[in-house]
Ligand SMILES: Nc1ncnc2c1ncn2[C@@H]1O[C@H](COP(=O)(O)OP(=O)(O)OP(=O)(O)O)[C@@H](O)[C@H]1O
């Protein structure tokens with residue numbers, strides 16, 4: 001992997017937890033170009049012909065395999081990519097995506113990714129997506145990911161999405177459709193500071209009976225940053241959905257949490273809980289009573305909250 | 308040795324200063340168990356929080372082993388070895404019991420979270436990896452709070468109604484835990500409690516009422532007087548039938 005320098009490797013570590021070349025299937029995209037790919041007997045990765053991006057095809061019944069598809073941006077540019085994932089029947093896989101941006105310049109570095117997933121009958125997919133930004137320049141670091149998921153009968157998708165550092169502007173769109181007995185678990189973690197802006201729209205459609213969805217979204221807004229959450233759940237059959245949206249607000253930040261639940265069926269059970277508030281002073285005091293400074297107490301509370 | 312010398316605490320209530328503790332003086336020695344009791348709203352928790360530094364006295368001084376700590380922050384007092392188990396402990400989303408107890412014990416402590424949990428009657432396997440969030444029952448939360456104090460090496464250990472919410476079956480274990488702490492360390496132990504079984508641990512009983520120390524006495528004397536008040540007590544609606552409250556009372560007070 002000669003094409004990856006020290007900065008690339010750090011970004012790779014931040015978004016994919018990788019120190020070196022990953023095990024199993026992977027595709028590394030760097031500044032709009034492919035910088036390494038590996039396929040396995042069960043997982044194929046092919047370049048799309050009509051537009052930038054890849055197709056990841058996971059054979060039915062594939063178990064205990066993973067796919068890493070990190071994207072790194074280490075220069076100012078506007079990168080747009082469409083990726084499609086086919087998770088075959090009864091497969092059980094982990095897909096690790098993520099985007100690390102190091103913007104050294106004064107112009108914008110932007111990555112817009114559209115990820116589309118087909119989780120076939122009885123398949124399980126865990127999807128982990130991390131966003132991370134850094135860079136000495138004044139150029140903005142922008143990420144606008146779109147995630148579209150179709151979960152077929154008896155399938156499960158578990159999504160872990162986090163953005164903890166360094167992204168100036170993010171607009172995340174997630175749309176999930178669930179069929180009979182399908183299951184969705186989403187955990188979202190977001191921290192913004194300075195003048196950053198982040199918006200997360202998640203729309204979940206529970207189309208058929210016995211489908212369930214749970215979304216746990218936690219965020220911390222610091223300094224003058226702004227966050228908007230629009231979590232929308234729609235139940236069309238006997239189904240259960242639960243949204244928990246919890247934000248800690250600090251300094252001069254601003255957070256909007258816009259809940260929307262709609263039932264089209266009398267056996268749809270949908271719950272939305274949303275809360276925005278400061279760190280409870282009782283919590284700070286308790287940790288200070290254990291010998292932590294106020295700053296340490298604050299960090300401990302935030303770290304736990306976003307864990 | 309912990310000393311309070313003419314300590315007063317006031318609270319702001321709509322711009323008016325309301326006295327809560329009035330000229331409290333106390334000397335508490337090492338390796339002794341003090342049980343503080345008295346009517347609700349008497350000022351017990353306020354007194355404990357003032358020792359911890361959560362409330363600042365409006366006048367008076369507090370010293371620990373001769374050192375004036377009146378103006379020290381909570382953190383500084385904690386690092387000197389003062390600990391306070393809350394009456395109603397807060398919950399923490401995302402902080403695991405294991406990590407919380409490690410935090411309480413401090414970086415170089417040898418305290419082990421399994422035996423700490425055992426001391427408060429919780430099985431480490433079931434609890435160590437759980438978040439201290441809303442899923443905890445009131446009694447479980449109190450036990451973890453007590454464990455967070457036991458984890459530390461303290462000169463002054465304050466427990467605010469540790470028995471509240473602890474079930475009957477675990478009560479014995481709790482009193483043994485306090486006894487063991489008393490045997491193993493030189494800490495000044497101050498337990499706020501309304502329970503006779505806790506009172507029986509006391510070297511001295513401190514009766515706090517109306518923001519002052521009404522009496523410092525022995526448990527024998529205190530419990531003796533308590534049974535007298537029982538005998539002489541009248542029910543609230545003023546009927547004249549008499550008898551011990553927990554015995555064969557003739558009206559339902
Ligand atoms: N911050 C505050 N502002 C106003 N009043 C307060 C404040 N804190 C305590 N008080 C009042 O001071 C009095 C003493 O309260 P404290 O909590 O110390 O009582 P306590 O003896 O611990 O009672 P309990 O047995 O019910 O726990 C109460 O009347 C309470 O309402």
Ligand SMILES: [Mg+2]
Nearest residue numbers: 351352353394
């Ligand atoms: Mg109290």
